[in-house]
Amino acid sequence: MTQAEFLNPVDWELIVSQVDADFGNGVTRRLSEGLTPVKVPRRSIFSVYLVPEEWVQYIRGEMEDFRLSSLGVWMGDLSSDTFRLSIAIVERLANISENELVVADTGAQAFTYGRSILRESVVSISPESLRRGQRVIVKSEEGDCLGLAALSVDASRIDRLSSDKLVAKNLVDVGWYLRRLG
Amino acid sequence: MSRREVRQRAKELAAKYGYLAYMIERYLVLWGEEETIQFLEACEKTPRTSIRVNTLKADEQSTVRRLEEKGVLLEPIEGVPSGYWADFGDRTPGSLLEYMLGLYYIQSMPSMVVTLMLDPQPDEIVMDMAAAPGGKTTHIAQLMENRGLVIAVEQDRLRIASLESNVYRCGVSCAMVFRGDARKISQMGIAPDRILLDAPCSGEGLLPVDPTRKTSKSMADIRFCATREDELLDAAVRVLKPGGVLVYSTCSIAPEEGEYIVDEVIRRHPDITVVPPDVSLGVEGYTAPYGVEMNPSLRHARRFLPHVHGTEGFFICKLQKEGDDQ
Numbered sequence A: 001m002t003q004a005e006f007l008n009p010v011d012w013e014l015i016v017s018q019v020d021a022d023f024g025n026g027v028t029r030r031l032s033e034g035l036t037p038v039k040v041p042r043r044s045i046f047s048v049y050l051v052p053e054e055w056v057q058y059i060r061g062e063m064e065d066f067r068l069s070s071l072g073v074w075m076g077d078l079s080s081d082t083f084r085l086s087i088a089i090v091e092r093l094a095n096i097s098e099n100e101l102v103v104a105d106t107g108a109q110a111f112t113y114g115r116s117i118l119r120e121s122v123v124s125i126s127p128e129s130l131r132r133g134q135r136v137i138v139k140s141e142e143g144d145c146l147g148l149a150a151l152s153v154d155a156s157r158i159d160r161l162s163s164d165k166l167v168a169k170n171l172v173d174v175g176w177y178l179r180r181l182g
Numbered sequence B: 001m002s003r004r005e006v007r008q009r010a011k012e013l014a015a016k017y018g019y020l021a022y023m024i025e026r027y028l029v030l031w032g033e034e035e036t037i038q039f040l041e042a043c044e045k046t047p048r049t050s051i052r053v054n055t056l057k058a059d060e061q062s063t064v065r066r067l068e069e070k071g072v073l074l075e076p077i078e079g080v081p082s083g084y085w086a087d088f089g090d091r092t093p094g095s096l097l098e099y100m101l102g103l104y105y106i107q108s109m110p111s112m113v114v115t116l117m118l119d120p121q122p123d124e125i126v127m128d129m130a131a132a133p134g135g136k137t138t139h140i141a142q143l144m145e146n147r148g149l150v151i152a153v154e155q156d157r158l159r160i161a162s163l164e165s166n167v168y169r170c171g172v173s174c175a176m177v178f179r180g181d182a183r184k185i186s187q188m189g190i191a192p193d194r195i196l197l198d199a200p201c202s203g204e205g206l207l208p209v210d211p212t213r214k215t216s217k218s219m220a221d222i223r224f225c226a227t228r229e230d231e232l233l234d235a236a237v238r239v240l241k242p243g244g245v246l247v248y249s250t251c252s253i254a255p256e257e258g259e260y261i262v263d264e265v266i267r268r269h270p271d272i273t274v275v276p277p278d279v280s281l282g283v284e285g286y287t288a289p290y291g292v293e294m295n296p297s298l299r300h301a302r303r304f305l306p307h308v309h310g311t312e313g314f315f316i317c318k319l320q321k322e323g324d325d326q
């Protein structure tokens, strides 16, 4: 209905190239299988959602007094040249991608408070080919998806770091839900 | 009791329990003295915490096991699937990792019963007309197994943020969230299979959890809420699909916001009737509150009362529109 639009192919290509570069070729396609990407304008960015094709009829109409705020699965936010995956998509992503960094309990808790990950709390990181700057899914030892982080070092070099060194920068974590509640 | 006696006694009880006298006057006329005192006493006690395990995120047993391993004491709520009485000990119920992961929602027992009475089914179109912070929206999606469409409407921009946070946290993927005044929903051009109107109310049922309510609202506030509830319910009745189900609820014990509203709306719309719910929790709705005769079908409404159920107060009524319900 009002204020939601279909994503144009240029925007979608940008998303695909960024997400696939981090998580592997074909990951975005699998993430969005059977769903249509739509965007909802925010102040200076667009939020991108994945919705069933049948919902198209509801997105097209015009309504004076209602503003569509969100719909379906929140995939992430798009600014002019960057796409940031949302916390709401991380579990789906984890079903498809193998990039993961497992943290021990104390690190896990700190991560949900928005902190980044130090060498001392890293249990494992895989695959070893992950490069500095690449995004990884952060998991607890129990396998819970805690969020996303960007590696500060190549995965292959992590063993050379001392325990207090930064391994990955927090991009988004499940504590967001509480912080958003205020 | 004569009017004068009611007034006098209300004054005394109001002073003793810290209420505005007009409230107690109404309780005395509605319930008599003994039950009024039981009510006032019950409102001094905080209700037990309860949670709904979110089966959209994990299977129920594994979540129960995880919480129990963390020392949370859980007891299934009879008649409420996925509902548990929960004792978190020293911990804040919303601070656990399991909460952030969306494995449960902290929700009062009557709130869970509201959605059970709505009984949403997978693949339906269901509208939640006053949705934030999303306790019932997320429960609806859970019962629909994330299939179909939940249209969640909320007027307040700040409350939309908490609604969306809960929708995302609980892994709801079948919802569209709209900001706007639900009194205008006919503009959407949608005829939902089911509608929930968990109306904005005076909160007179929340006395056990919010002592400030003892003095914060006047009779004029209740009337203001009642007018808005009437307009919202009217709008719901108009857009509901023929044969469709509508649940009207408020966290108020005031008949002025419960039975009175429904009685008026079914009088205006002969195609809508109060129907018996499949749920037997709570007690019957009132058919002659304050001696005012209501449609007898209002006994099918359900009421939760602090002094009877140990919960917050709630009014829930299931309605159905005439027509082909296929």
Ligand SMILES: C[S@@+](CC[C@H](N)C(=O)[O-])C[C@H]1O[C@@H](n2cnc3c(N)ncnc32)[C@H](O)[C@@H]1O
Pocket: B111, B129, B130, B131, B132, B133, B134, B135, B136, B137, B153, B154, B155, B156, B159, B180, B181, B182, B183, B198, B199, B200, B201
């Ligand atoms: C009782 S609360 C709803 C609680 C919610 N159903 C839940 O279970 O979490 C009522 C909500 O209605 C919203 N509201 C008030 N007037 C409204 C209107 N005209 N249209 C839509 N929402 C409205 C309020 O901002 C409030 O969030």
